[in-house]
Amino acid sequence: MAGIQRTQHVAEHFTMGPAVLFCPADRPERYAKAAQRADAVILDLEDAVAPDAKEQARKNLIEQPLDPERTIVRINAAGTPDFALDLDAVAQTAYRTVMLAKAESAEQLRAIADGGVQPRASIRVIALCETALGVLRAAELAQEPNVVGLMWGAEDLVASLGGTASRDEAGHYRAIARQARAQVLLAAGAFGKAAIDAVYLDIPDTAGLTLEVRDAVASGFTATACIHPSQVPVIRDGYSPSEAQLGQARELLAAAAAAGNGVFRFHGAMVDGPVLRHAEQVLRRAR
Template sequence: MSFDLGPALLFCPADRPERYAKASERADAVIIDLEDAVAPVGRAAARAALVAHPLDPESTIVRVNPAGTPDFALDLAAIEKTGYRQLMMAKAESVQQLRALAGYDVIALCETAAGILAAPQLAAVPHVVALMWGAEDLIASLGGSSSRFPDGSYRAVARHARSHVLLAAGAHGKAAIDSVFLALPDLSGLSLEAEDAVASGFRATACIHPSQVAVIREAYRPTPAEVAYAWAILEAATGEHGVFQYQGRMIDDPLLRHAEAVLRRA
């Protein structure tokens, strides 16, 4: 199992089936959300809509409610009536919770203090294909009030959590998905954050509005110059053994792997 969606994953409330198809068309994958995007009173109707309005299972993820809640069991019962086999577990915190989703490809959403600390164990679960982190629920779990400074940059605890989840996913060969950017009008801020995500090693970024999709895609797409340089150093490496010099720069194995990553994104 592997994660091959992205880079722009668009959340869509499960109780708004009229938005399903549009969300799926506009993004690389749609996340039909049975959790935070739906008021508790509306979750039964949301599950009914999920069953009644199917999308392509290959490009659809369903976010389920946290394990141990009454909604979690009801979510799974509804999903069994569909073709969906890619699930996102909200507030994942333990390996035991993930056992209930054996048979699915799971994105473990680490968005509590316990979930962030458990990220390495969650990433080691065979049917987990990716980790994602969530800033706002994390801060809420700590009793805080904001994940960001007034200038939009993350506070230290959020930066730590983001890095920890990325490292945990990478250590187990799993994909990492960056958190949503809530300031919808600030597309330049989103662009900078998505550029940092891809440069750091995230495989995708989640978003909450269609206007954000193109910005994320552009950030993850290498420029023509980056692609040309990647091809050039890989071609220059042919016949070389170990480190070599190219255009005044020392090239070794890590830089060749950077180039390969650029071409994969291209």
């Protein structure tokens, strides 16, 4: 129990989000704009960058600095030739949070801290679970001390299974994607790490994104990643409690203080500890 309490303390101080925007690292002209629009930026050295542009992308990373407290660097998967090169580039910057693409084992996470370059020891890691093996090992990844968060990825996951689409014709996640999403969230929550929801690829569909963000908030995600600046305000609105929700939460907590016992009736419904924690979470999100 003590170990879990310590990791929960780490998660409480992981303040990036709720709207985390991907930005290709080979597009330095977009860095500042992305930082202005989003709560945090993921400078992407992996899928968003063509193989022949990765070297220049690493140079951009070093030469075009952003606020390190609001910046994450997505590095290429362990075992690829770019993995060590990405880490060496990060070590030449003030950035201290990386997202490991296709994370699958604790050994890969330890390699980030034990790579032989001294600044790596202080690097915090978000493990991106986007393969079948990575999702199955999400709880193992969450227990590593340098991990501060987990994220899941739908499209790479389905591709790793030999599938063709993470969503059905109506735009809803298929059962396998919903299971992976839940498994990664449970692993993050069990060990007090931040949980970042996957991107919504249909940029014009703000209604669909709104529904997905509301579900992410209600389920317990810390943040939602996005691929376009227009998605940022939708995500922020979803994570920000309404005045009505805040008022109800304050009223409920005041009633609990007045009741002075564990279980009581509030507007005709029974209220106990978990319901009060829900109300407390609403107030925390407002702060």
